[in-house]
Amino acid sequence: MLTKNRMHILLVDDHALFRAGLRLLLASLRPEVRFLEAASIEAALAQARDHEDVRVCLLDLDLKQDQGLPAIGRIKQCAPNAAVVIVSAADDPVTVRACIEAGAMSYITKSSPPDVLTLALRRVLDGEVFLPRSVQTEGGGAVAPVRTLTRRQQDVLAGLNRGLSTKLIARELAIS
Numbered sequence: 481m482l483t484k485n486r487m488h489i490l491l492v493d494d495h496a497l498f499r500a501g502l503r504l505l506l507a508s509l510r511p512e513v514r515f516l517e518a519a520s521i522e523a524a525l526a527q528a529r530d531h532e533d534v535r536v537c538l539l540d541l542d543l544k545q546d547q548g549l550p551a552i553g554r555i556k557q558c559a560p561n562a563a564v565v566i567v568s569a570a571d572d573p574v575t576v577r578a579c580i581e582a583g584a585m586s587y588i589t590k591s592s593p594p595d596v597l598t599l600a601l602r603r604v605l606d607g608e609v610f611l612p613r614s615v616q617t618e619g620g621g622a623v624a625p626v627r628t629l630t631r632r633q634q635d636v637l638a639g640l641n642r643g644l645s646t647k648l649i650a651r652e653l654a655i656s
Contacts, residue, residue, distance in 0.1 A: 487535045492520075492537060492538065493539075493540040494519045502567070506601060509601060510605055521548070528558035538567045540568055548568070560642055563586070563607070568590060569591065571614065586600070587611050588601070588612070
């Protein structure tokens with residue numbers, strides 16, 4: 481059952497210790513958040529189907545039995561309002577670009593220093609995009625800089641993500 485102000489964050493990583501660390505850090509940033517955990521893609525999909533209020537999914541790309549990249553779309557199907565954020569050891573621009581193109585909202589490297597990880601998670605929880613500094617420039621064919629979307633832009637994108645036409649989105653948001 482949904483309640484106001486309650487939000488679930490789905491942590492998908494096959495290392496329980498890493499999930500616990502993320503949970504502690506996120507709880508210190510947002511005490512009202514509730515956590516769901518999964519060590520596999522199938523378990524993550526089940527959690528997403530069972531909890532309509534999943535707003536953020538922190539997904540490791542390299543799980544023991546699964547690969548996270550193909551799962552981004554599957555998670556978005558089960559939890560259309562969830563922002564999928566990759567948290568991975570991989571930090572090459574090609575992988576980051578592939579994840580963003582597959583539908584991930586942000587990308588955080590596991591090698592980030594604690595202050596950068598904290599900043600990244602804060603931004604993600606505020607609905608902002610976070611990408612590693614190494615891929616924020618256009619040099620080397622990396623991902624171009626990303627600006628934060630306004631709340632209204634996020635609402636429009638959420639409608640598009642749900643498959644609504646622009647006419648229905650405009651009607652739903654009372655805009656022309």
